[in-house]
Amino acid sequence: MSISEELIILLKNNIDELEDTDFDETTELISGGFIESFDIIGLIGVFEEAFGVELSLEDLKLEQFNTVQSIASVISEAPRKG
């Protein structure tokens, strides 16, 4: 399963607004009104757990969470957990 496919499953399982929504890796999640800053903070922990990476709030721009595509890019470039 690709990072994007796994992200879509994680988002559906963790964001009520996306549970029954059809979306793909280019759907705008923030500007489309589905997720907010609080959701992203919660998702960081979920993504770290699922992909074994470290995501630092200090280094992240919240706009990077606007699409599955951009999130996948962040995750693929993030350092692995030690």
Next chain:
Amino acid sequence: MRYNIQAKRCRCCIMPETPGHVELDETGVCSLCRAFRQTEAQQETFEQFSPEKKLAILQKKVDRYKNKGEYDCVVAVSGGKDSIMTLYIAVRTLGLKPLAVFIDNGFALEEMYQNVRNATDILGADLLIYKTADMLRLFPRLLRSGRRLYYCRICHALLDRAVLSICQKYGIGLSLGGYTKGQQYLRNSELFWIYDESDRNICELLDGDPDFGHLLPMYQNQQRYFTEHFGRIRQISPFKYVEWNEDEILALITRELKWQKPKRSWPDKSSNCAFNYVAQYLAEKQFGYAQHESELSVQVRSGELTRARAEEIIESPIEESDLVSALQKLGLTLNDIL
């Protein structure tokens, strides 16, 4: 004498032309409206969900916090129409037992106190009033510096910190705020450059300050600060899920909760604190626009407000007497900000 800044505005929303940040095309439409049309045309958005579905999602979210303690949630109430309506929604629509929290930053209007008392009495909600002198002590220093600062952002951070601290103290995991769609500022990227500059400036001013230096981490990175200190508290804006209609809200809270419009507040029909006149004047002068313009423009684009009404609101007069009155409370005069 009026102190409103005149501006050339987008013909669709009300954002003012601000070189480098808000550009109008040859038809007078701003870059934000053009981008909005593109998003709406391309994909499904949350806005397109039915009202029933949105409310069901909201109910599901808040039900996770019910009956976990003495209170199900905190509702921050300013006495304004949006926060009073949020309290109403919490009690009557969602069936929650809230703790209403009213923060007086030193500039609260008398009508706001009465509105909050009436609403909590009628809805049977407990009320906590927290009055802080932080702004009265901090703002004179900031104003005298002459630096470009967005005072609403500075104040909001302090108020959020106070509200979330109260949540923590009472073991409450949910905080409801009366933020309209336009006030979900993560999406309003046109404000980011204003926040960045204001944050840089206040950090320079607070660095080493004996009285307020402890606030430096908060203003250096608000996202990190609030996550580290209050990350377990869920914050929800019911107006993301429930239709916001100015006239219907005013009719309901006037009829059922004895809400009264303040005699003087900026903008029209708001209950913003008396310092807001100064904050808005400086925002227009120093940055060209700020949250009010952005919020109203989002509401116009989403169909919640007509452009005509948004323009009427944003052009609410900023009179000299309002500025002088607020500044006097800080021991300052008009010359300190002109």
